[in-house]
Amino acid sequence: MTHQPLLPRPGSGRRAAGVLLAAATLLGAALPASAARAEPATGPDAAAAARTPRYLDPRLPTAERVRDLLGRMTLEEKIGQMTQAERGSVDADPTRIAALNLGSLLSGGGSTPTPNTPAAWADMVDGYQRQALTTRLHIPLLYGVDSVHGHGNLAGATVFPHNIGMGATRDPGLVAEEEHITATETRATGPQWVFAPCVCVTRDERWGRAYESFGENPALVSRMTTAVDGFQGTRRSDLARPDRVLATVKHFAGDGDTTYGTSTTGDYRIDRGVTVTSHRRFDAVDLAPYVTAVQAHHVGSIMPSYSSVQWTDVPGSGPVRMSASKELLTDVLKRKIGFDGFLISDWDAITELPGDFATQVRTSVNAGMDMFMQPYDAPQFEQALSAEVQAGRVPMSRIDDAVSRILRAKFDLGLFEHPYTDRTNIDSVGSSAHRAVARRAVAESQVLLKNDHHALPLAPSQRIYVAGVNADDLGNQAGGWTLTWQGQSGNTAFPGTTILQGIRNAAPNVTYSADAAAPTTGYDVGIVVIGETPYAEGLGDVGVGGHTLELSTTDRANIDRVCSAISTCIVLDVAGRPQIVTGQLPAADAFVMSWLPGSEGDGVADVLFGKRPFTGRLPVTWPRSEAQEPINIGDPQYDPLFPYGFGLTTRGRTTSAQLG
Ligand code: BGC
Secondary structure: OOOOOOOOOOOOOOOHHHHHHHHHHHOOOOOOOOOOOOOOOOOOOOOHHHHHHHHHOOOOOOHHHHHHHHHHHHHHHHHHOOOEEHHHOOOOOHHHHHHHHOEEEEEOOOOOOOOHHHHHHHHHHHHHHOOOOOOOOOOOOOEEEEOOOOOOOOOOOOOOHHHHHHHHOOHHHHHHHHHHHHHHHHHHHOOEEEEEOHHHEEOOOOOOHHHOEOOOOHHHHHHOOHHHHHHHHOOOHHHHHOOEEOOOEEEOOOOOOOOOOOOOOOOOOOOOOOOEEHHHHHHHHHHHHHHHHHHHHOOEEEEEEOOOOEEOOOOOOOOEHHHHHHHHHHHHHHHHHHOEEEEEEEOHHHHHHHOOOHHHHHHHHOOOEEEOOOOOHHHHHHHHHHHHHHHOOOOOHHHHHHHHHHHHHHHOOOOOOOOOOOOOHHHOOHHHHHHHHHHHHHHOOOEEEEEHOOOOOOOOOEEEEEEOOOOOHHHHHHOOOOOOOOOOOOOOOOEOHHHHHHHHHOOOOOOOOOOOOOOOOOOOEEEEEEEOOOHHHHHOOOOOOOOEEEHHHHHHHHHHHHHHHEEEEEEEEEOOOOOOOOOOHHHEEEEEEOOOOOOOOOOHHHHHOOOOOOOOOOOOOEEOOHOOOOOOOOOOOOOOOOOOOOOOEEEOOOOEEEEE
């Protein structure tokens, strides 16, 4: 797959966006006469203060403000708070936001303002907010976005390595620093909520989302839940700061642990599939990071997975979708683990549940879902839920619980006092200080898997020949969820430094030939950069759209040509998951896994030239063949090419192995 175009989002277009207004009218959601939002009365005027509803008094405890506001709300207003639409479905007529009492909007992957600049983002979100504040109770909107490796939808944002690379750093403090920067860049441009971090445990690298995971070991993923602190801060009061956002751990739970070939949608091989497991193993492998994220980091929201769980220790149990599992959403997550934030369903996820739309809505609300991501069918959702409540099939107590959880987040974020974007940090977007942290993260994430004959580190005086499709391609080194949902190849979409540019910044004598067609004589070192092109979600599953863990013919040819001609040969793999290099490894003196480093190619050069030591370790097991998948640490038969935790470390010209 080269230059992946933006593909339609899963489920998009199932219901037309154009029906929004008509249905809003049907619902009878009236626009308030006065469009102006009054700031809470804070002055000495006692009469005015007496008129101020208690929920607008920031001196009162949040629980009291929630109670007061809830007591004033109609059913339609409550259901509105439980509804999230895609910005694209209201942008043409933003008055729909108020007409539908929408509680939240999101930007799906690639859903950006034009121009795609920090100021245009902030103006866009503020424009939607202005509409939300025209509602009777002036409840502010929560705006969510997928800042999964930086504020990736925004051109010019700092683009960090994807989580798989961050897992390789084994550095939870760095992860927190990354997400603090991401929170700063995101909040300064409008959104106060991110659908990140993914605390998925990837147990099969054929999964198209493996790179969104910190690794295959639940203990490693749990350690990296410091990401939540990076986003949210460590105290509830931090959420109101201009450099923090509400975080979402996703996708609850077992999304990376499904059985190959058991996708429940039919479109994919493994994404949105079925996790076939016992309760005991589920707790140990899939649930563990959520316990830490909730109990140690107080994460504000959780996104249930598209995938299903089928219990092997419950006779006759069939697969149950996470969005429908009362057992897991309410009994385990909310009651047993003690999650007191709110649950946001995944993109159109409830429409994958069995039954008609009313059944899907009812099942999920009653299972414990609090807010519903209904990108293009918000009005139908509101109507369906309203009818279910009125028919007594969804208890009012469940609605009140969901709305209370959502309102609490809005109060904690300070949105009632400061609904509009605080742009204090807007100039820090993509700043050199932020990019310096990303560069360090790239360096720490590089995993050196082979280093014979002291091939690395390189000396700047060496004559270097660089080849390969991923040497000079920012889009490929950033991967999916960068400017568009699927990501895209090429160097024009966002600023950054490719690996080739990083090498050139470190050494004066560099020749580049993408296809290794240029003569190869007269060089001390050859560097071949192989790898994948961008993909996201199930469209990246092995077996879908031609995806495979095998190297492309071009990559193999480039390795053959460069490594047979130049005495010292280094291969770098730029990919979201291990690729099968068993046959090529003997030809290379050194082999480095670079993952998907993002915008800072200089970080790769830093370790190649010994400016920083190699310290990264494998966050996943490296298979000998594709057929070995799934292969994970702790398997009874474990004979990988490189085990989980392996990585060579360099100190000057000394190389030593590490494992763990
Ligand atoms: C993905 C989520 C993402 C959501 C919103 C879904 O397709 O599974 O991870 O947060 O879209 O973009």
